[in-house]
Amino acid sequence: MVTMEHYLIVSSIMFFVGVYGFITRKNLLAVLISIELILNSVEINFCVFNRFLYPEHMEGMFFSLFGIAISAAETAVAIAIIINVYRIANNIDVRHIDKMKY
């Protein structure tokens, strides 16, 4: 029997795997991929809650829907910026974008 908690666990694993990726990856695009994981997992959460707990309205589902759109927008902007970084620095290694610190 699959209960809601199962879904939630899956999504939270996905979320924190995303966090892990964000922290460890050294390619900016890989970091971005991790962010996609994070956002995706949250969307699962919304749907699950909506479906199992509050199915009378579609709040969660719409949140997921908009979330997908937002993550698309965000990816677009992020990729644009990363490409710009690449154009200037000729690489997109995270370790190289630390000109400003302390």
Add this chain to the structure above:
Amino acid sequence: MDFSNFLMMHQELGLLSIFVILLFFDILASGTRYMRWFRAVAVGLMSLQTIFGFFPMPEGAAFGGMYVTSDLTVLMKNVLNIGTLIVFMQAGRWLRQPENSIREGEFYVIATATLLGMYLMVSSGNFMLLYIGIEIASLPAACLAAFNKYKEKSAEAGAKYILMTALSSGVMMFGLSYLYGAMGTMYFADMSLGVALEPMTILGFVFFFSGLAFKISLVPFHMWAPDVYEGGPTATTAYLSVVSKAAAVFALLLTLHHVFGGMAHVWYYMLWVLTVATIVIGNLFAVRQKDIKRFFAYSSISQAGYIMLGVLHGTEMGLSATIYYIFVYLFSNLAAFGVIASLENRSGQTDIAAYNGLYKTNPKLALVMMLAVFSLAGIPPLGGFFSKFFIFASSAAEGDYVLVFIATINTVISLYYYLRIVKAMFINSPGEDSVGPFKTDGFNRASLVICVAGILFTGILSGCYSYISAVGFGLIQ
């Protein structure tokens, strides 16, 4: 479907029309000589919008409670308008530089859009709208941070900002999902009824809070701020450090007290500690900065801590003090950034060393800068003194003298680094890095005049605070 709901949104519609006008102006006039009117049009429209905000507005909710407007939100939006207007005025010179002139229009368009997002943050009655508002306010702002396309620092700032903002929005959304799971609704009004002290709610709340704290740059969510502020174009830095921060504070204020008021004892201590940490860390980092923009980043972090003093207690006084503080902070910080922008446009320097002997070469700019930092440090009779006093008073009113004490002691540290700037300008003699005498452009000068007037008179004339206080009364429900 009742589209008359849109008619409640006077300011949003106004701003939307500005957005559209500017967008089409940009598209149609791009590359033609009409482009030189662009800034005037943008500033003019923005001023109209600002003035428009002071007219009476309807109060109430629309879209089934998703959108809420009241005198208070109008006031907050007015504050944001003024900030944006000043940033527009200051940005002009930089945008006219050859490498940026092609993108001149986009700056205003995107900034207008982010402002719209902030409107939604302030006016939202639903977490979904709040979230979308935050995203509108932050994603395009990343483009603004990376606006100086050919500067590595700017690109780096943009990358850091977009990555961190995406992470924070993920974390925040995660929190929201748990809140939704625990309470079954995203509407503020409904949620405030159902706030219960369960681990899930708390987790959801903390995750959600971190998103806003990120925008306000509270410690430990502040780490992006110095890098982005340093790397971003000065106008963007000014915009982020003032307007964006203000909007986030407003949003936090409203949600904390409208939605999470029931669990105040939970977040009170959390916020208390974060406030202290923010003030202290901001100060500690600020003391030894060499780049003036980075310096102001840390200074604005610690200022954010002071702002939180007012948010913390959620009393009527605290709320009005917060808004007032932000209002004064806006003038002070923007005055500083106005000067920074002028110098940067002139010489490309943002080193504090470049300010050595500024009083000898450009006395007026130096005076403005001095007023700005003195106001930030809370020196009477400038506005900053009053705002600090009221914000401390609001905290003291609740008997939180320890916090007041820590905060006041920290003002001394902050005074130290502000005085360093003053010292550089007034006491040090001009060095090699220093900037020679020059004239700033009209818009910038006007913006500085506005800021100085704001710094000088917001405190001395009590009407400003009294007005805010009268409006702020509406927040307590």
Add this chain to the structure above:
Amino acid sequence: MNILSLLVIIPLATLLLLLLGKGQKYVRGVVVGGFGLLLLSAVILAVLFLHERAVSDAAMLFVADTLWYAPLNIHYAVGVDGISVVMILLSAVVGFTGVFSAWNMNRDFFAWYCLLAIGVFGYFISLDLFTMFMFYEVALIPMFLLIGVWGTGKKEYAAMKLTLMLMAGSALLLTGILGIYFISGGTTMNIMELSQLHIPMTHQYWIFCLVFIGFGVLGALFPFHTWSPDGHASAPTSVSMLHAGVLMKLGGYGCFRVAIFLMPEAAHELSWIFLILTGIGVVYGAYGAVLQTDLKYINAYSSVSHCGLVLFAILMLNHTAMTGAVLQMLSHGLMTALFFSLIGVIYSRTHTRDIREMGGLMRIMPFASVCYVIAGFASLGLPGLSGFVAEMTVFVGSFEHADMFHRVLTVLATTSIVITAVYILRTVGKVLYGPVVNSDHLKLDDAHWYEKISAVALIACIVIIGVWPSGVQGIIYDSLAPVMKQLTLF
């Protein structure tokens, strides 16, 4: 219009006028005019005050009250009693003479100077804690630039230290003021109204400490006095004058107007701690001055000692001692201003303040030297000069205290007068007397006319108070009656 507001408006107007023109002549004219007017209005105020005092028995006279910040019930409330009047006179005199000592300074200097004056006068006339605090800080900040820009020696360090320490004091003060306001009910900031309210004892303890230390920093309370030597040593002449002469009095004035007056119980309970500190300060400052070699350092330590006596006397909490405290503020203000003015005269010619490099100046600049000797005598408490009157009132008053502890402490404090004599005479002996050490000094000229004005005016005040003390003493004594009533209420 209230005459008191005039005291703030005149320097403000002077400041604005200064910003309009630039020439040295213009600047001098404006500043002399402004501060002359200020002195005049202070004198008129004093006369009017005496007049009014005769017919009115209100605690404060010339009261004016305008609501400023309604939400916190902050008022622009002004009013004076005898003590404020005396302090205003002192400030006006020192401010006026300071202008002459700063004769060759430029416009910017005087602009800051005016700002300082605004703060000082505003502070003394304020009845509202908020405005009082505001003016207090207004008075502190110009110091940074006055020292930093126009100072000498380690000026940047000194300016920074001075400003930060004083601001740290005012940070404590701010907490304290908020405490007073809210714990007394959060209804009024007016000192006179607050004195009618009661602050619970548990809160009085910490508020008293904060407020007292806060003001004490400016009043050179013992461990927090270290800004003073460096600050004074680095400041330009007239700034030292105004700072030691007037600004340090802000501390003492605040201590009793706020700390003692509003929290009498705590004052009684805690006075012993601060008495020990101030007692140490009195003796310690004097000892510290003995071996210094920089004229200004000597004077700075001497100020620590003398200002310590002010706080010491205030804490004795009796009528005579507090009268003495105010007299001491007045006297120290005048004589230290005189000292600094003369040190300025000497320094501007010899370009050194090291007493080892000077000698026999009496023969070279007799006027300045004689004035210096007079200042020295005033400092060591020679009868006929103001120092004696003040110190004796303090000692007699302090010794009137019924408690043995206080009397023993008083005896210890009196020992400072011997040490004072030691360092004053040492300085006089080394610098003014004896053979001329540096033959270059033989060419030097005596004080200029403007420097003479400054010195003579100050000496005149010192002598007047010293010879005919009962006038000013009477004003102070009567004005302290409400404070004493407050102290004996419980």
Add this chain to the structure above:
Amino acid sequence: MGFTVFIILIPLVMFLLLSFGSKWLRPRAAGVIGTLGMTIPALLSYYTAYRYFLADAYVWPVWGPINTFSMEWLRFSDNLSIEMGVMLDSISIMMLVVVTTVSLMVHIYSLGYMKGERGFQRYYALLSLFSFSMLGLVVATNIFQMYIFWELVGASSYLLIGFYYTRPEAVAASKKAFIVTRFADLGFLIGILILSYYTGTFDFNKIMDVEADLAVTTMAGSSFLGLSAATWAMALIFMGAAGKSAMFPLHIWLPDAMEGPTPVSALIHAATMVVAGVYLIARMFPVYLFAAPDVLTLITYVGLFTALFAALIAITQTDIKRVLAFSTISQIAYMMVALGVSGYGGDFGEGYTYSMFHLFTHAFFKALLFLGAGAVIHTIHSNEMEVMGGLRKYMPITHITFLIACLSISGIPPFSGFFSKDGILSAALRYEPFVFGVLLFTAGLTAFYMFRLYFRIFWGVDRQYEKPPHEAPKSMTIPLIVLAVLTCVTGFIPFSFYVSPDIRPYEVYIHWPVALSSIVVGGIGIFIAMWFYRKASDRPAHLAAKLSGFWKAAYHRFYIDDVWMFITKKIIFRGISGPVAWFDRHVVDGTMNVLGTGTLKTSEAIKGSQTGRVQTYAVVFVLSVMVITVLVLVL
């Protein structure tokens, strides 16, 4: 007798006139104005004395105090205030006469002595200031007024000692004089504070109202560290007196004070100011007697020791002014002893009476000695005995007057010193034979060293002077003659009719056994001196060699100055002041600086946390969120 206030005011006016007018007055004019200015108070004093003692003797048989003038000067509290006034009673009138007379003589004398000195106007101005202060002191109606003028005389003494301000010795001496007396005055001040605390008044009359319940007795009860408050107060006041009157161990300033111009030494450091201490004790005598008898004992023995001690030192000194200075110390100590041994009522008050009498006579003959010495110095241009000798031929007037003074101080009748000294000795005998014995021995020593001085100046080796010495000008000899006459006649004044502790006159007779013994001892002293010094011989050197240890010690003033120097230089300067200054700079200020640099250091230390890498930020972000969550959950 309201005019008496002018006795005090006129010198003040003179002071102001001379100091402000110094630019416009020629030196000579200033001197003459000053002298004339002093004449009026002198005449007024004589008139006052005449009125009080003779004409208006309505107060007979009690010489009660009269307040002829009083003005509130400073009100401390409802019952404590300082009055400025003029109180006349027998001792204050006596002092008025002494001060004005000697002062006038010195004014006249200085016209000659100081002629051509730089700062002549200043000199006269300061003399006027001193006269004003001293007169104010003697007529004080209350102890605080006395303290005020006490300080003023100290200051004018300081200024006059340092008159030759370019001479480092003079500057050092003036500094020393002021600081030592200031230290003593501290005791005086504290004594006043204690006294006023318990009695609630400063007024002499109120404090000493013996008939009413003596206010002071109320303070005998309370005690501090085992001694009664009265004892403390009076002992401390005695400390003040001891400082001014150069009692051991506070005497060190007086010999050095001889750096001042000689007339000043005559006026201040012989006749008037230095006896202020005696005057003070006499003024407060009933209080000492009734409330603090222990202190009187202390005074006796301190005085006794000082008398002997100073006399011993005087024997060995070679600077003529130093000799006179130690002689002054010794003689003042005599007066102190006399006060200490005195009782109350009738004959018992003999000590008091003769103390005052000795003060009176000593003022004249000691002024005479100083002025005489001044005349010598004026022509020889040196203070050292070594360069003098055989001057009797060159300066006859000086010689005769000096001899008179020496005889007087040695207690040879019929000169005034004999009478006063005799009374003191008899009072001492009545008190305790030991005291008497010591005083008698001291009298012998006095005679010896005075005549040693006399013989070495006016007899001894006949030196060849480069410029032959000459007699002093008239302006200098006239005062000498006047004072010599006074020395001869004042001894016959029946002092006990006018001055007694219980203000009632009584009769005394010369105690011949005592008198004879004193004359004999004095004679022996003179004889030895003559034997040693009448002609140049090596006898003194032999004696000195035999007693070399003692001689050396006495010559170095028994190293008391070194002890004080050690205390000031080593203990106060190096031991306290230095460490305080260091402590202040390094500990107190250091703490403040550490607060500042600590902040900066912290800032430097934590800067690494801002790595500039976005992933670090993320770690911090996410971990903080979780930590906060956990903390909020747990707490």
Add this chain to the structure above:
Amino acid sequence: MGELANAIIFYCLAAAIVGMSILAVTSRRMLRAATYLLIVLICTAGLYLLLNYHFLAVVQLSVYAGGILILFIFAILLTSSHGDRAYSHDKGRVIAGIITALAGIAITTWITMKHHFLYGENPALMGDRQIDMKEIGQVLIGTGKYEYLLSFEALSILLLTCAIGAILIARKR
């Protein structure tokens, strides 16, 4: 049977999601990482289907898999020179990441398990309800409560602005 099938499908999807997620953030080659991400996204769409959110599943597939992934692949190809070796060798960072991730999973799981959810009256029935497109459309452009016209419009602004911004940054000049 439906339940069991659902369970089996769920577990398969869950396993795929977890596995592919981990691979996506650990794979050294960027293109592979993108591919793993694609699988995760598709599996997520599967989960939506399982939850009867068909529309959402379609959106997920079209926007994510169809739009975003393409962007990624373009970007990866554009910046490919250093595209390989995407994985960090920084031990400290890896450890920090692992700690953070594990702690996070632990906390969230613990909280989820502990929480007493307020299930609807008939979860199975409610959960199985199909949402038809018309309803979704109505809600999307409705102005009442639980209707999202405003959000929709706001989102459109966001997308427009982001498009402008992205072009602004990415274009050559």
